Amino acid sequence: MQLINRPLALLLAGLAVTTVNAQENKVAVHGSIQSDILIPQEDHKIGTGTYNDWGLTNTYAEVGLTSKHIEAGVRAEYLEHPLPGCDDPRCNGWGVSNIYVKALGNGFDVTVGDFYDQFGSGFVFRTYEERSLGIDNSIRGARLNVSAVKGANLKLLGGVQRCFWDWDTDAWLGGADLELNMEQYFKGLADKNITWMIGGSYLMKHENEEDVLVPGTNYKLNMDPMVHTFGVRTRLQSGPYSFMAEYAWKTQDPSKDNDYIYRNGSAVMVSASYSKKGLSALVQAKRSENMSNRMKRGFVSYLGGNCRLNHMPAFSYQHTYALPALYPYATQDADGEWAFQGEFGYTFKRRTALGGKYGTKLKVNFSYIRGIDKTPTESLIEGVNSTMGTDGYHSKFFGFGGVYYKDINVQLEKKLSKSFKLNLMYMNQLYNKTVVEGEGGVVKSNIFVAEGKYQFSPKMTLRGEAQYLQTKQDQGDWYYGLLELSVLPYLMFTISDQYNANVPYYTENKQVDDSKGTHSQHYLLGSVTATYKAHRLQLSYGKTRAGYNCSGGVCRFVPASYGMTVSYNYNF
Helix, strand or coil, X not given: CCCCCHHHHHHHHHHHHHHHHHCCCCCEEEEEEEEEEEEECCCCCCCCCCCCCCCEEEEEEXXXXXXXXXXXXXXXXXXXXXXXXXXXXXXXXXXXXEEEEEEEECCEEEEEEEECXXXXXXXXXXXXXXXXXXXXXXXXEEEEEECCCCCEEEEEEEEEEEECCEECCCEEEEEEEEEEEHHHCCHHHHHCCEEEEEEEEEEEEEECCCCCXXXXXXXXXXXXXXXXXXEEEEEEEECCEEEEEEEEEECCCCCCCCCCXXXXXXXXXXXXXXXXXXXXXXXXXXXXXXXXXXXXXXXXXXXXXXXXXXXXXXXXXXXXXXXXXXXXXXXXXXXXXXXXXXXXXXXXXXXXXXXXXXXXXXEXXXXXXXXXXXXXXXXXXXXXXXXXXXXXXXXXXXXXXXXXXXXXXXXXXXXXXXXXXXXXXXXXXXXXXXXXXXXXXXXXXXXXXXXXXXXXXXXEEEEEEEEEXXXXXXXXXXXXXXXEEEECCCEEEEEEEEEEEEEECECCCCCECHHHCEEEEEEEEEEEEEEECCEEEEEEEEEECCEEEXXXXXXXXXXXXXXXXXXXXXXX
């Protein structure tokens, strides 16, 4: 396990000491502790697998210093025995994972150490941390932000990327991003309250060559160590109207993700919206192909978001209810996709036929995602069934492939009295499980959700959920119920149950045991949450189903779990 190299550590430590001892301005100290601990129990009926440890934990502790001209921070992690969802042994480790010093001047700042950043929507470059998915794609190096020129913002950065507990110096990157706010240069735009941004991005990655052979041959692929990605974007806003467009292009990057084909990547997105009090509308469209970009070409892991340098935004609604989120869509950045999304929101005014005494909120959202048109290229070598070393396929820009995902959901929010509020949702969904998960066919479902919230007093509220998912595919129908009592500001009690009558049996190594058929299963879960000032403690006991956990179109499979969970958070 590689932690932090000694020269960098000494440099950052020295700067931090200088910050504390030499700053004339006051220094503010801040930090946090987050620890999630599972004391597991085995239940092979639901697929927990076997455990060698009495407890599993993901624990993070960080502290930072902030003054007028200097910021510094350090984070330690303990993931030696991580929570379920990271069976990759590269997840295991502990030590100092993040350390940085940032100097702030008049119109600029410089960061040395570990940092996260994003260019535009992320087509060209995005690094981030998502602990629920086990993702940390931070960059270790240096970054310069310059805003001294009126209406202009410039970023320059370079370094190596974190991949699990490794910072591979054999692969490095450099990039630049520039945004110009045109209303700062044209008085006519400012006078009409119009904002117009144009921007451009560039990212270069360098990776040492590796020997990659076409299967069954001695044919070695020629791997260019340099990969370049370019992007342009614009955003125009005038009153309630907003328009955004972005385009990115990537040079040939044969990799494990695209089966080592020599094809340029591209992505284009347009978005238009309208918003005023009581009314909003949004339409978006995106086409992408071959835009997977990792620091390691040969990266293999079911944790698809790791070691990635860019991000393709999801064009599907990010549901928070349990059953609508049962079949979440993962962006197909390597294979490519056509994606469309629209949303309409309207508030019926108070004391109208549909608004009633308190008004009524309506929101309609739809998503429609398909593959791109593809005609495979013939193999380079006769008798070898592989497109490795070729351009992979031919594709018409406006050609469509199979349906990957679609849903339409309608949500209604209605306050029935001063104390009671009701939310209703209906969703019709098509989920191509084979595309997203590798097998399973197409799942069509209808989902119904009812959520009620009753306020007994300003400090006591009872919330309940009833959900039903109807489908003839996969495991059939699902049922979900929840009750939550909150007593402000200190306590919250929650109990939930998720039920299915066709849950498969599993083996000790978490594989489906087809020989035993299926069984009915309740996933009961109860929790108590206590909050006091900056402290938050949650105790939970029960079962959770196996399934995919997604955020922003990036997903990972999380196996079932059973046992006691202790979660503690502290911020200072």
